[in-house]
Amino acid sequence: MSSAVQLFFDAASLGGIYAMAALGIALIFGVMNLVNFAHGEYIAFCVFALIVPSTEAVAVMFLGKAPAILLIPILLAIGGAAAVASEYVVFRHMRKATPVAMMISSFALGFIIQNALLAVYGGRPKAISLWPDLNTPIALAGAQLPLLQLIVILTTLVVVCALALLLKKTRLGLEMRAAAENFTMARLLGVRANVVITGAFALSGALAAAVALIMATQTGVADVRMGGQIMLVAFIATVIGGLGSLPGAVAAGFLIGAASILLQGFLPLEVRPFRDAFLYTLVIICLLARPQGLFVPSSAKPRI
Amino acid sequence: MMGKHAQNKALAYSTPLVLIAILALFAGLVTLTGDKALARMAAETLIRVVLVVGLWIFVGNSGIVSFGHAGYMAIGAYCSAWLTLKPQMKSLFLPDLPPWLAQAEWPVLPAAIASGLLAALIALISGAAILRLSGIAASIATFAFLAIVNTVYSNWEGVTGATSSVVGLARYVDQWVALGWAAAAILAANLYANSASGLALRATREDEVAASASGINMYRHRLLSLVISGFFTGVSGALLGHSIGVLNPDSFYLGITFISLAMLVVGGIGSLSGAVVGVLGLSLLIETLVRLEHGVSIGATSVTLPSGAQEILIGIVMILVLILRPSGLMAGKDLQLPRLGKTLQQKQTTTN
Numbered sequence: 001m002s003s004a005v006q007l008f009f010d011a012a013s014l015g016g017i018y019a020m021a022a023l024g025i026a027l028i029f030g031v032m033n034l035v036n037f038a039h040g041e042y043i044a045f046c047v048f049a050l051i052v053p054s055t056e057a058v059a060v061m062f063l064g065k066a067p068a069i070l071l072i073p074i075l076l077a078i079g080g081a082a083a084v085a086s087e088y089v090v091f092r093h094m095r096k097a098t099p100v101a102m103m104i105s106s107f108a109l110g111f112i113i114q115n116a117l118l119a120v121y122g123g124r125p126k127a128i129s130l131w132p133d134l135n136t137p138i139a140l141a142g143a144q145l146p147l148l149q150l151i152v153i154l155t156t157l158v159v160v161c162a163l164a165l166l167l168k169k170t171r172l173g174l175e176m177r178a179a180a181e182n183f184t185m186a187r188l189l190g191v192r193a194n195v196v197i198t199g200a201f202a203l204s205g206a207l208a209a210a211v212a213l214i215m216a217t218q219t220g221v222a223d224v225r226m227g228g229q230i231m232l233v234a235f236i237a238t239v240i241g242g243l244g245s246l247p248g249a250v251a252a253g254f255l256i257g258a259a260s261i262l263l264q265g266f267l268p269l270e271v272r273p274f275r276d277a278f279l280y281t282l283v284i285i286c287l288l289a290r291p292q293g294l295f296v297p298s299s300a301k302p303r304i
Numbered sequence: 305m306m307g308k309h310a311q312n313k314a315l316a317y318s319t320p321l322v323l324i325a326i327l328a329l330f331a332g333l334v335t336l337t338g339d340k341a342l343a344r345m346a347a348e349t350l351i352r353v354v355l356v357v358g359l360w361i362f363v364g365n366s367g368i369v370s371f372g373h374a375g376y377m378a379i380g381a382y383c384s385a386w387l388t389l390k391p392q393m394k395s396l397f398l399p400d401l402p403p404w405l406a407q408a409e410w411p412v413l414p415a416a417i418a419s420g421l422l423a424a425l426i427a428l429i430s431g432a433a434i435l436r437l438s439g440i441a442a443s444i445a446t447f448a449f450l451a452i453v454n455t456v457y458s459n460w461e462g463v464t465g466a467t468s469s470v471v472g473l474a475r476y477v478d479q480w481v482a483l484g485w486a487a488a489a490i491l492a493a494n495l496y497a498n499s500a501s502g503l504a505l506r507a508t509r510e511d512e513v514a515a516s517a518s519g520i521n522m523y524r525h526r527l528l529s530l531v532i533s534g535f536f537t538g539v540s541g542a543l544l545g546h547s548i549g550v551l552n553p554d555s556f557y558l559g560i561t562f563i564s565l566a567m568l569v570v571g572g573i574g575s576l577s578g579a580v581v582g583v584l585g586l587s588l589l590i591e592t593l594v595r596l597e598h599g600v601s602i603g604a605t606s607v608t609l610p611s612g613a614q615e616i617l618i619g620i621v622m623i624l625v626l627i628l629r630p631s632g633l634m635a636g637k638d639l640q641l642p643r644l645g646k647t648l649q650q651k652q653t654t655t656n
Contacts, residue, residue, distance in 0.1 A: 105627075115619070119616070283448050
């Protein structure tokens with residue numbers, strides 16, 4: 001019983017992280033058909049913004065010293081600013097480019113950010129301690145859970161609800177949904193393209209910052225390469241969920257988190273190191289079964 | 305007097321001659337300088353030509369961006385190591401190899417061909433699944449394939465040495481061996497691109513719906529090009545292993561994926577010449593930047609770039625090319641011999 005509860009919370013908290021990362025990617029894809037490979041590097045960038053720039057192995061907290069009430073909004077703003085800056089510098093000049101060209105340039109942008117971080121902070125992973133108290137386990141329904149897991153699950157729910165409200169109730173949200181449906185038509189009807197795109201990037205960057213805070217607290221490590229793995233999973237979640245579908249991205253994020261925890265728990269010991277290979281095989285099978293994604297918006301039908 | 309179409313078609317076959325001549329000139333010039341470091345750079349560049357031309361056979365003709373080719377490269381590189389390493393070394397470092405493989409001690413050329421064939425076989429199997437998808441879903445599936453290969457090779461301790469490197473590969477690949485394979489890859493790419501299957505595949509790249517309405521079986525042609533592409537990518541992996549002598553799963557992951565795609569995009573994804581020009585251009589840029597990172601003295605002042613500047617500058621060049629010249633340096637055109645009796649000013653129609 002207690003192990004089932006444990007598994008459930010593990011799956012929900014991992015899935016929550018994946019879902020938030022996937023939302024960041026799906027938001028931008030919905031608005032401008034850009035598969036943003038730099039998203040993982042926004043996450044790494046936000047983690048490194050917590051510490052003083054140096055190549056020493058022991059990290060000295062910089063922003064990370066601030067009290068949570070200041071730290072959280074500041075870091076969300078930094079994430080949003082980084083994403084908006086990348087839009088201004090790179091993607092604004094590619095409005096007429098093909099999705100493939102934009103995808104490759106975002107890949108290049110991610111590479112630039114990663115190497116800039118490497119140059120400033122050095123290649124060794126650093127130990128950081130951000131809110132270490134959150135990792136102390138508490139007893140709940142017969143299972144021992146770190147408080148952080150509950151916070152992650154709650155945060156994900158709050159973020160998803162807030163985003164849903166924003167999209168349904170505000171003018172910006174309305175314009176974003178219109179843009180995701182049919183960008184050209186939306187512009188003809190007076191949707192302010194640059195405002196919508198900048199807004200999507202700001203939200204996406206803030207989501208990356210939220211993921212960064214959770215990962216930094218959970219793993220206690222700042223590694224230049226930490227964005228790569230989560231970005232890959234987040235992408236897969238956006239594709240499985242149906243490109244451009246926000247609820248699909250969230251659902252698929254949770255699904256991948258659950259699959260990953262279940263494989264970890266039930267695979268025979270000798271093949272457990274190959275867990276990710278099984279996970280990605282499942283992903284390919286899932287894509288083959290439903291290439292258009294599990295939750296497909298009506299706009300995704302190819303028009304001829 | 306040939307008709308214009310027949311002439312164009314004949315001229316399309318001159319592209320590999322021009323490209324191979326350029327590469328041979330490059331290898332020859334580097335050899336003449338007698339500089340060891342330059343010769344290594346030339347060998348590496350020519351191996352990258354094999355890789356990027358291999359990648360182009362699929363990506364250039366089908367228009368699907370593949371992130372999975374570094375996986376085929378890893379498969380080829382490790383296959384060649386299994387076949388050529390000394391049996392004593394294999395029993396020490398790779399104890400779980402099946403006995404016939406542990407005893408194998410093949411000459412290098414058959415081993416390279418076998419590596420290509422294994423990569424082609426895996427391309428056939430993985431492609432049979434992945435290529436049922438199209439567009440971005442296919443690209444993401446190739447990414448998943450790359451992650452699968454990387455996970456397996458990083459954890460299969462007794463067969464691949466996992467994350468501890470495989471060492472002791474015979475370092476036989478110099479600029480001439482690499483030139484030979486580059487020439488073979490270019491010829492094969494040109495023959496494929498001008499074959500019926502290549503033309504059909506490029507038709508699907510331009511317009512999937514119109515092509516399938518014209519009776520083209522998209523899936524079959526994509527799979528064929530992926531298999532040929534997998535062969536040369538696998539060979540390039542084997543060559544790379546035998547050029548640096550050390551194998552590590554992470555040298556066939558995101559870094560090489562990025563560099564090979566960068567070369568393809570900078571040169572121009574639409575033509576074979578673009579692939580070759582992209583490799584030459586970016587390799588020269590990388591070499592210059594690496595030397596600048598080590599410090600170069602010009603007159604009394606010495607210039608040293610901070611480390612990491614190389615990767616950052618390459619990324620910037622790539623973005624600039626994508627913004628300013630979205631179809632790459634060659635913009636889909638191929639280098640060809642000039643038409644006999646006429647001047648080049650007559651605008652050459654592209655063969656793509």
